[in-house]
Amino acid sequence: MLSLSRFLLALILDVLFNDSRTANSLNVSAMLELEEDFDYLLADSGMQYSLEELTQHREDFLAAHRAATKEVDGKPIVASGPSGGLTRLFWKSRPMLIKSLADALNRDQKSWVASFEQERFKGASVSDVKTLCGTILNGPSKLPKKSPSYPSDLKDLPDSFDAREHFKNCSHVIGHARDQSTCGSCWAFATSEAFSDRLCIRSGGQYDMVPLSAGHTAACCSEAEGCFSFGCDGGQPDSAWRWFSEHGVVSGYINAIHSDRHYTEDEGYSLDQVDEIKKEIIDNGPVAAAFTVYEDFPYYKSGVYKHVRGSELGGHAVKIIGWGVEQNEQYWLVMNSWNVNWGDKGTFKIAFGECGIDSEVTAGVPRDNKKFSRGGAQPEIML
Template sequence: MASTLLPLATFFLLLSASYLRIAGAEAEPLTSLKLNSPILQESIAKQINENPEAGWEAAINPRFSNYTVGQFKRLLGVKQMPKSELRSIPVISHPKSLKLPKNFDARTAWSQCSTIGRILGHHLLARNPPIFTGHCGSCWAFGAVESLSDRFCIHFDVNVSLSVNDLLACCGFLCGSGCDGGYPLYAWRYLAHHGVVTEECDPYFDQIGCSHPGCEPAYQTPKCVKKCVDGNQFWKKSKHFSVNAYNVKSNPYDIMAEVYKNGPVEVAFTVYEDFAHYKSGVYKHVTGYALGGHAVKLIGWGTTDDGDDYWLLANQWNREWGDDGYFKIQRGTNECGIEEEVTAGLPSTKNLVREVTDMDADAAMLLSQIKNESDGTLLLKEGVEENASTVDGQSASCTQAKTEKRIFRA
């Protein structure tokens, strides 16, 4: 009988084709002429700004002034999860009894947490700050690591900046293809099983001479060295973990409740050509091709004076882009698939003993009360909310820590 095995190159070609559908929209095939054309177009900005129904302002953002469409697509690194895999993932929902505010901003709710107010990619510890993701599709890694950093502060009062580089370089095929894209959920699973070191131990990579917009060649995935750059820290002792990895039920209430109770989450959505031109307002897709999937950090929500509901998100394209690096997108309509893939995990206390010694007595006492941490469960003796979530509609064993400051201070 003749072999039915496909050549390896053919297999990966078919596999790539199966992921063309990103976050609810078909990624459209583009001609070579289109890929080599500038991503920023005066005609697109004019069409949006002259449309009274658009609801947002467009501009020629200097961040992408030298980018082609093909180069811009390199930044969009989210790959679509196979539907068969999605069915095996825990889905978190929240009781409808929670009273949520009309407007919420994690930056002010947890003002003691410095990482929440930091734009993704704007790292003080970068080797050549301020860093930019260049032509590396590392958004899937940024969204996960930055959200987990925030949650360590929210739940344990530990201000720590975790390493995107560790996840990007060391997760390998478990997460996807490094700079050529990855899967947010697999990133969170890696954080639970393998953890990531601090950014001080392993800063985000920078290729000298190729960090400006429009530079060539495209970034290659950095090597996994498993050694702290300063030589004074131990790699394994610098690891920080999540307890679990889960998706949040795809409706506005559950997403808001998750952020309100546990902190920022990673979300993925479809990016169209017009999104590169975003300056301010509540984004809704108006014109242009679908270019790919992108992951960002969702930090809040609100309603404009005109009654437009929105999500508030932090991007990783530095402060030159958008509204000082942030953007708003329409809430409640699954705009560009923004409410379809919402991923998160709770922070683990593993390896936190060293940091507890530098914390106040109340925080140290809290951590000493943790009785059990297994099977995705975080149990606290006090300051807990029983049955705070359900997994696939059934009662979950995941007891979630409250996020109010009083849990950490007398």
């Protein structure tokens, strides 16, 4: 591993720019300017590479730059928009997972294990993972706070809790690791999953076959419906809970949409105290939470995550299903929406307060407006 210096960058650039393809498409002035741009972006990211990783990123960046460059009045101009912009090209050409960073993370701390072998992000770029972080963080929730519990109700909370074990009739619903694919709809997944869990719990385990549709939530909880949400381009858990109350969300059963909507009793509520969050999970089931994701988080494999290094990728929403203590560190037990081939079979542990994980917690209570049945046609699952 090595720390990158401008001298080393210049040497590598000198070699790479002798490539005939590059020489044919960029003049000397453009090469020097591009060198400065890459140097600045690399320094700003604060990353370390092996020489092989650096060379590969450089080559991919130059290839992406060539593809996005057009000549205007004899000058090379990088196109704007989704495929253009130097910063965007930098992150799009930078692999999400690099071995040197995984090694550094494991060397610098012992709280959690970082893995370069994350099947979920094989071949993915940093830009690809940024896309998944689609939650618009807004500080304290705009939903009303739930009325505080009496102190006596909070004094006997257990040191550890797992909703999958506590609500056994709904364990397979609560523990189902879903996949948001390449869409920034984590805000819709976290809320619809928590709602699904609570619906199962409230029905005594009768409603346990189909998760409520994150796709329906992402597509229909839009600006037109009064939501501050933009589908795959991001949204807020607050908006989803309000939408559940006013419009309902479908399950995916083969029924007319108007007869397959499930509602919450009200617009939902927020919680921001650790003990209140714990009691809420014990009483009603998992909750949705939003936090800031940094570049080291996708490497998580096991242990209790605490941010170590790397740039901010964006806001992400997840589902808290419990808590515990490991190596004297208190943590939240969380379900992600990156499938079972990421993290600890789709779950992770994160230290209390880390990256704002317990500062934007929201939930809602299912409305008693359905008769639950296991019979009927086999459902078509909507993600």
